[in-house]
Amino acid sequence: MPVLVMKFGGTSVANPDRIRRAAKRVGVEVAKGYDVIVIVSAMSGKTNELVGWVGETSPLYDAREYDAVVSSGENVTAGLMALTLQEMDIPARSWQGWQVPVKTTSAHSAARIVDIPPANIMAKFAEGMRVAVVAGFQGISPEGRITTLGRGGSDTTAVAFAAAMGAERCDIYTDVDGVYTTDPRISPKARKLDRIAYEEMLELASLGAKVLQTRSVELAMRFNVKLRVLSSFEEQSDDAGTLVCAEEEIMESKVVTGIAYSRDEAKMTLLSVADRPGIAAAIFGPLSEAGVNVDMIIQNISEEGRTDMTFSCPTEQVSRAENALKKAIEAGQIDYSNLVADTDVAKISAVGIGMRSQSGVAAQMFRTLSDEGINIKVIATSEIKISVLIDRKYMELAVQALHDAFDLDKAG
Amino acid sequence: MPVLVMKFGGTSVANPDRIRRAAKRVGVEVAKGYDVIVIVSAMSGKTNELVGWVGETSPLYDAREYDAVVSSGENVTAGLMALTLQEMDIPARSWQGWQVPVKTTSAHSAARIVDIPPANIMAKFAEGMRVAVVAGFQGISPEGRITTLGRGGSDTTAVAFAAAMGAERCDIYTDVDGVYTTDPRISPKARKLDRIAYEEMLELASLGAKVLQTRSVELAMRFNVKLRVLSSFEEQSDDAGTLVCAEEEIMESKVVTGIAYSRDEAKMTLLSVADRPGIAAAIFGPLSEAGVNVDMIIQNISEEGRTDMTFSCPTEQVSRAENALKKAIEAGQIDYSNLVADTDVAKISAVGIGMRSQSGVAAQMFRTLSDEGINIKVIATSEIKISVLIDRKYMELAVQALHDAFDLDKAG
Missing domain, CATH: 3.30.2130.10 (VC0802-like)
Structure with missing residues (x-):
């Protein structure tokens, strides 16, 4: 079956109710015939709470311990999402980074993903599991310690999984409904883009349009992963949100996109x-x-x-x-x-x-x-x-x- | 160097300040020349919060996902305790159950510890590390899933480590200063016991004197681990608290102990x-x-x-x-x-x-x-x-x- 990656950010999994809403979106894609890999962030606010405790404990902290502490928020939402899907009779289980394993460098708090062997998850899909829920933002170093990818790293986790598993698309569910020609709070005439090229998204991301993490867009461009940004708070049609894709897939583009x-x-x-x-x-x-x-x-x-x-x-x-x-x-x-x-x-x-x-x-x-x-x-x-x-x-x-x-x- | 196990319950690690106070106690034992294994519970209230979310999500939950969720609280305190010790210039690192590994049965939410290979931690002690902080209550199943030992399981983790590492003693820091002849809230004449035999402690524990988890006392008796119960909220002398030990080590005992x-x-x-x-x-x-x-x-x-x-x-x-x-x-x-x-x-x-x-x-x-x-x-x-x-x-x-x-x- 074709594989789809769906990523839900912190506001989309902020409490059991929100997780239920996100799980319903997953159910829609499962019903279409996709095997789905769900990447979750921590509940909004939780990572900040953990970071605060680390800062209070040790201003010049050991990044390995920082990672061990702050990665725990994603483990919670991964388990809760798997439970929610099971309640909907969808065969699902959670995976923490080290269980997949998501192999990274040893650069704690700013690790880069080196490899994601697809065998374990694919074997479960072959056995009938329909959704693998993976804790975003985290991995395991060659030394067997827990690593994190830096803030916003769950987007990168999602794109890396899409590349590793040959996913048809990587859907990033967030609290905005797509990428706009400019910030709608500044210009009420701002218009949602249906498509945008990787290169343009990169410039916009690094310029402060905080929809996607820059690294995730770079990775998507390198492995030609189709990225879709859309809202987890609205009913979605098949062509909702904004597709971030290769230049060739955009028919007519304006001189200036945003x-x-x-x-x-x-x-x-x-x-x-x-x-x-x-x-x-x-x-x-x-x-x-x-x-x-x-x-x-x-x-x-x-x-x-x-x-x-x-x-x-x-x-x-x-x-x-x-x-x-x-x-x-x-x-x-x-x-x-x-x-x-x-x-x-x-x-x-x-x-x-x-x-x-x-x-x-x-x-x-x-x-x-x-x-x-x-x-x-x-x-x-x-x-x-x-x-x-x-x-x-x-x-x-x-x-x-x-x-x-x-x-x-x-x-x- | 001789090894000491010290276990701190939820109220003893309820926030960064309390963790600092507990770390000072650890520092005292390190200064005496012990290599210390610290077992931590989750911050008080945190496990209940996680259990609440699981219940809200799925009344008849998958125990494997329950374990993945509720074990996260101990990971947080283990990392924070390691950071606090490092701030005190004591070489320390945290270990999650799967990293040690704490091998358990697959009976999720009520797993039993099968084996704790001491090699990894002992190798670090040999390299100069002085404190291994281990997340209590959790382990890893033969299938590579996270397990938990049931409520109060951190006491059991502590005793199992003391047995596996040949520790001189296992100190259980809690919010009471020892085992009493009866509940002081009921009888103001209740007196703290200096020593109590394993068998007596077992009867008292299973009868509702909630100082130690029954399983941990059984385990201590089987492996002849000296258990000491004492308060983390008082300055401690070397003979503080109550020692739970073999009958032979109690010189004169009364007919009735409690x-x-x-x-x-x-x-x-x-x-x-x-x-x-x-x-x-x-x-x-x-x-x-x-x-x-x-x-x-x-x-x-x-x-x-x-x-x-x-x-x-x-x-x-x-x-x-x-x-x-x-x-x-x-x-x-x-x-x-x-x-x-x-x-x-x-x-x-x-x-x-x-x-x-x-x-x-x-x-x-x-x-x-x-x-x-x-x-x-x-x-x-x-x-x-x-x-x-x-x-x-x-x-x-x-x-x-x-x-x-x-x-x-x-x-x-």
Whole structure:
């Protein structure tokens, strides 16, 4: 029988009632003839409670013990989901990560899945079991210790199972009904997309459209797993939600697919840096070592032998970046006149695979912002994305104007 | 280094603060030179929460899934305890049942420990680890599924580890500071015992003195594991609490060691049963099949060819017992004129190894009760115990009078 993977997030399994609702969705797919692998998160709030206890116990915790503690929430929902399905007369059992086994690296709290041997679960399907409920987010290291994949790891578990078991599709049930052209809270004209390409979803996910975890989309792209995002709180038809798939499976795509934004960006500028070969490495090496996630980088010539260097990073990392740069200047590695941090900025991005073959997108974006009187502070582009930093107070206005300019409220 | 097992119950690990307090006790023993195996229960209340969810989900649940769910509470406290010890610079790690492995039977929710191979933990001790924190109450079946040992199973886990690892002693930390001559809430003269024999503890445990789980005492007796019961909420000296040990290690013991009581006993009498060989089996066979825990049994001859049969069982099982007996009469297996249930009784027991060699204990017990005007309804005796059923309203009075009569408030 064909295999389907269905993943339910924390709000979808928050209590026995919600689990029952999710189980009914599973029952619909079983009735269609699928053998189903259900991946569950912990009840919403439970993982935070466990993380809180670990933090209270040990600020600099042993990640192996952290993993042993926080993985327990998924074990609870996996067992409860299996029981609920059994109550519906659907043959089901739960599996914890080590039982499958979900083999991972030893990088505790941020482990990567290495292998999921399908034999155990497939043997049970052959015996008549219809649903394997698997605790998401967890695995087992080569040393036999419990690992976790990092926050949001259950999406990754789901995609990895879909790849390992040759599933027809991986359905991610969540509290939104799909991927939108932009955040509906900011633009009421936001429209749900029927399909989106992996590459576009990746840009949107990493830009703060928090529907899917970036790693899960990468994995889906690598193994060509069809991902569907849909709501566990609505009655669903066969084509509900948004399908994340290969570019070739999207017939007509617009030049721009969506407008993303990120509120917590800071712009930092090093003024009058002594310019010499290797200066960029001298600046960004220490930042990287300090764990600062540098996003955009711009370099301007300001005067003879001096240059201005601008970069963006998450607002919460500004003081970390400042410390790293101060140390570098004390160590004589770099020389600059001043460091200016602007934490009142936001990043707006237009994303679309169609940009590759169509010129003029950047120009239209800049003109739209200019027409609204919004000043652009930094520009960065990739093959399928144009990002700008602007004053944060214009963020909503920019998103709405660009959404209109690229006709995103209209289908097709 | 000598090995010590320390077990902390749910109230002793109820939150990170309590866990820290327990860890300090562990630190004291480590400083003395012990390699310590710590067995932890779930935070108090957590197991009940999990059991509640299972019941809400599936009234007739699959015990394998029940075990997978309810075992998760101990995993949390095991990890948190290991982290707390690490914070104190004590090399420690946690082990879940399947990691040790704690091999059990497949009798889910009531599994018995079959084997605990000491090699894995001993190898870590040899490498310098000082504390192995093990999740109590759980194990792994031959099929690789998670099992649990039944409520209170963490005591059994602790004793089994002490036996498997050749521990010098097994300390059970709980919310009382030892075993008393009787319940201090009923008799303010109740005195803490320094030592008690396994056999006496078994009678007291099964009679409702809820300090230790019966199975754990049986296991300790079989493998001659010294058990110490003490409070996790008080500063402890080396001879704190009560030591449960072999009879030979108790120098001078009194004839009677303690007075136990059980409030939830019912007395059932079958009047005028047609007497014939095999009639007892015809009555108690169906009761046993119905899961009724029959305790005392008394048979009186009432008239030619007829007999009265009296037995006691837990009050909550009275209707189950009545149903089983009704079915037996309908099936023609037994014949009696009437069934009388008296649910207003209590059982009082005097327990003491010294009874074996000393006569007159029963006579003194009956005289004491008679002096107080308390009528005895049923009497049953074993080698080291005399039990009587009396009206429940006299329960407290009987306990106090017997405690005085046998001089239990005085040491030695």
